[in-house]
Amino acid sequence: MKYTGRVSTPKERKKTPNDVVMTNPNTAKWIVDYFAPSGKLLEPCKGNGAFYNSLQNYGDTDWCEISEGKDFFNYTKKVDWIITNPPFSIFDDFLLKSFDIANNVVFFCPLTKVFKGKRLDTKICEYGGIKEIIHMGGGNQHGFPFGFSTGCIHYQKDYKENNIKLIRNYNEIRP
Numbered sequence: 001m002k003y004t005g006r007v008s009t010p011k012e013r014k015k016t017p018n019d020v021v022m023t024n025p026n027t028a029k030w031i032v033d034y035f036a037p038s039g040k041l042l043e044p045c046k047g048n049g050a051f052y053n054s055l056q057n058y059g060d061t062d063w064c065e066i067s068e069g070k071d072f073f074n075y076t077k078k079v080d081w082i083i084t085n086p087p088f089s090i091f092d093d094f095l096l097k098s099f100d101i102a103n104n105v106v107f108f109c110p111l112t113k114v115f116k117g118k119r120l121d122t123k124i125c126e127y128g129g130i131k132e133i134i135h136m137g138g139g140n141q142h143g144f145p146f147g148f149s150t151g152c153i154h155y156q157k158d159y160k161e162n163n164i165k166l167i168r169n170y171n172e173i174r175p
């Protein structure tokens with residue numbers, strides 16, 4: 001099944017400044033070590049490489065980054081894990097594209113994205129489900145220019161259990 005398609009955020013929508021906020025490398029390392037991914041790994045929008053550098057400790061890791069001429073929407077290989085902080089203005093399209101190629105998707109983002117809306121939620125259910133959420137405090141703790149609750153959402157293909165594990169890590173992860 002193909003999941004890619006417009007839900008609510010058109011891909012061509014103008015980028016916002018939050019689209020190029022880079023993740024603190026120690027935050028990225030904590031997240032990657034927590035999930036300990038294996039198999040084929042992908043950082044679909046590597047920016048400065050915070051997630052990419054940590055993912056390389058766990059397996060065969062590939063990357064995309066539009067500013068370096070590798071558009072994630074043109075990537076077609078299948079992977080076991082995607083772990084990233086995605087561009088927020090095209091969150092839905094990035095998530096649906098990730099569903100097309102990955103068995104596990106972890107997005108580090110404002111946690112309001114969990115409740116984006118019924119149409120996106122339907123697509124999430126077609127793919128599998130949300131297996132786990134990690135609340136990591138306010139975005140400011142991780143170098144983001146906003147204080148909204150921020151953390152990881154782990155989507156897993158074919159995850160049909162009707163429960164979501166909720167973890168809290170409010171500790172500041174220092175650079």
Ligand SMILES: C[S@@+](CC[C@H](N)C(=O)[O-])C[C@H]1O[C@@H](n2cnc3c(N)ncnc32)[C@H](O)[C@@H]1O
Pocket residue numbers: 018019020021022023024044045046047048049050051064065066067070071072073084085086087088
């Ligand atoms: C919020 S930043 C995060 C960068 C990196 N993932 C991190 O966690 O530090 C999002 C990145 O997505 C890149 N990007 C935006 N659209 C993209 C696309 N279609 N394909 C690949 N990268 C894209 C931007 O250039 C930017 O570097």
